[in-house]
Amino acid sequence: MGNLLIRNAQIVTMNKGEEIIQGDIYIEDNIIKEIGTNLRKNRVNQVIDATNRTVIPGFVQTHIHLCQTLFRGKGDDLELMDWLRQRIWPLEAAHDEESIYYSAMLGIGELLESGTTTIVDMETVHHTEYAFRAIAESGIRAVSGKVMMDKGEEVPLALQEKTAESIQQSVDLLEKWNGFDDGRIQYAFSPRFVVSCTEALLKEVKVLSDLFNVKVHTHASENKGEIQIVQEETGMRNVVYLDHLGLANDRLILAHCVWLDEEEKRIIKDKGVHVSHCPGSNLKLASGIADTHQLVCNHASVSLGADGAPCNNNLDMFNEMRLAALIQKPIHGPTAMDARTVFRMATIGGARAVGLEDEIGSIEVGKKADLAILNLQNFHTFPSYDVDPISRIVYSATRADVETTIVDGKILMDKGIMKTVDKPVVLKEADNSIKRLLKYSNII
Numbered sequence: 500m501g502n503l504l505i506r507n508a509q510i511v512t513m514n515k516g517e518e519i520i521q522g523d524i525y526i527e528d529n530i531i532k533e534i535g536t537n538l539r540k541n542r543v544n545q546v547i548d549a550t551n552r553t554v555i556p557g558f559v560q561t562h563i564h565l566c567q568t569l570f571r572g573k574g575d576d577l578e579l580m581d582w583l584r585q586r587i588w589p590l591e592a593a594h595d596e597e598s599i600y601y602s603a604m605l606g607i608g609e610l611l612e613s614g615t616t617t618i619v620d621m622e623t624v625h626h627t628e629y630a631f632r633a634i635a636e637s638g639i640r641a642v643s644g645k646v647m648m649d650k651g652e653e654v655p656l657a658l659q660e661k662t663a664e665s666i667q668q669s670v671d672l673l674e675k676w677n678g679f680d681d682g683r684i685q686y687a688f689s690p691r692f693v694v695s696c697t698e699a700l701l702k703e704v705k706v707l708s709d710l711f712n713v714k715v716h717t718h719a720s721e722n723k724g725e726i727q728i729v730q731e732e733t734g735m736r737n738v739v740y741l742d743h744l745g746l747a748n749d750r751l752i753l754a755h756c757v758w759l760d761e762e763e764k765r766i767i768k769d770k771g772v773h774v775s776h777c778p779g780s781n782l783k784l785a786s787g788i789a790d791t792h793q794l795v796c797n798h799a800s801v802s803l804g805a806d807g808a809p810c811n812n813n814l815d816m817f818n819e820m821r822l823a824a825l826i827q828k829p830i831h832g833p834t835a836m837d838a839r840t841v842f843r844m845a846t847i848g849g850a851r852a853v854g855l856e857d858e859i860g861s862i863e864v865g866k867k868a869d870l871a872i873l874n875l876q877n878f879h880t881f882p883s884y885d886v887d888p889i890s891r892i893v894y895s896a897t898r899a900d901v902e903t904t905i906v907d908g909k910i911l912m913d914k915g916i917m918k919t920v921d922k923p924v925v926l927k928e929a930d931n932s933i934k935r936l937l938k939y940s941n942i943i
């Protein structure tokens with residue numbers, strides 16, 4: 500490990516005062532050691548001249564399915580349960596070790612290229628080892644886990660698992676990968692959603708997440724049909740049921756939360772549950788619009804995620820930020836969900852959701868160097884004079900404006916060149932893999 504000096508940048512710190520300063524960032528190994536103007540350093544391994552560039556904390560996406568990246572374009576124009584039963588489950592069931600690896604690499608390539616440095620990822624039932632290998636090799640920061648699903652109708656045979664098996668495989672993966680590379684990889688128990696899980700499984704997840712002190716990552720209240728199934732089976736609404744099982748706490752990350760009642764909102768706030776808002780996915784699957792404005796006003800923890808490639812169809816935080824802001828405005832008025840609120844959700848809010856708010860999510864001395872460098876010298880991001888840089892980033896910038904991505908002090912993408920993901924190989928193997936999966940799954 501070496502040291503790195505980023506010179507003369509506009510720095511969007513996202514520290515407590517949300518200061519935007521002009522200066523240098525000095526990184527030693529993976530830690531930001533100094534921020535200031537004209538820092539004088541001897542023997543710096545690498546210098547990045549960031550004149551006319553904007554440095555931001557790397558984005559944290561709190562809901563992603565790397566195992567679904569290969570299914571991009573294969574689940575268009577369906578609603579959730581049909582999308583799952585007709586497309587996603589058969590394709591997940593067809594996955595093999597190689598296809599999981601390249602699905603993950605394809606997703607990670609897209610994420611790193613567009614400035615996302617941390618993800619909360621949900622894999623499929625089998626071969627999760629190969630997603631972890633891709634995460635490990637690529638250098639991205641990730642909280643990931645194999646999906647758990649020990650019940651459900653119309654689930655392909657290859658995705659059906661016994662409760663004990665699901666738990667044992669999860670614990671085996673946790674023991675191998677949790678804490679890998681100085682904590683860059685963390686394990687999360689990942690029950691798919693209440694519809695797919697027995698009460699016995701969820702109770703065991705509660706016990707084990709306490710025991711190992713790890714996250715629980717699941718979907719909740721995405722779709723009205725899903726809520727109806729949960730109510731019929733448990734007599735409770737999703738979040739109430741999860742709370743009843745003891746799972747509602749600050750280690751729980753709930754994707755979607757589109758249809759919450761007042762009691763569920765209160766539980767989320769009081770128990771410190773983290774909501775991962777996925778506006779692109781919610782719109783495309785016609786699930787609805789989550790009331791994130793109200794959640795944020797009530798000081799609930801809300802962060803952002805793109806979900807999977809087949810329900811979005813990108814893994815691009817710029818898309819999600821823009822949508823997160825715009826979809827609230829027709830409902831709550833133009834001042835709702837301003838650019839700063841959204842940018843907070845995309846950075847420090849995500850860091851809080853993964854329990855790393857002291858380590859990532861802002862540019863401060865002592866924090867890990869997870870950064871993106873943007874080139875906003877473009878027609879679509881000008882004028883710059885007297886415009887809040889955060890407005891430029893949330894409302895005008897695109898992923899093409901990301902010039903460099905740094906995770907844990909390592910440059911993983913620079914001027915479009917991926918350092919750890921072999922783009923030509925990944926693109927070629929992605930096509931080969933999906934061709935194989937379509938054949939096995941009998942979808943085409």
Ligand SMILES: [Zn+2]
Binds near residue numbers: 564
């Ligand atoms: Zn999802």
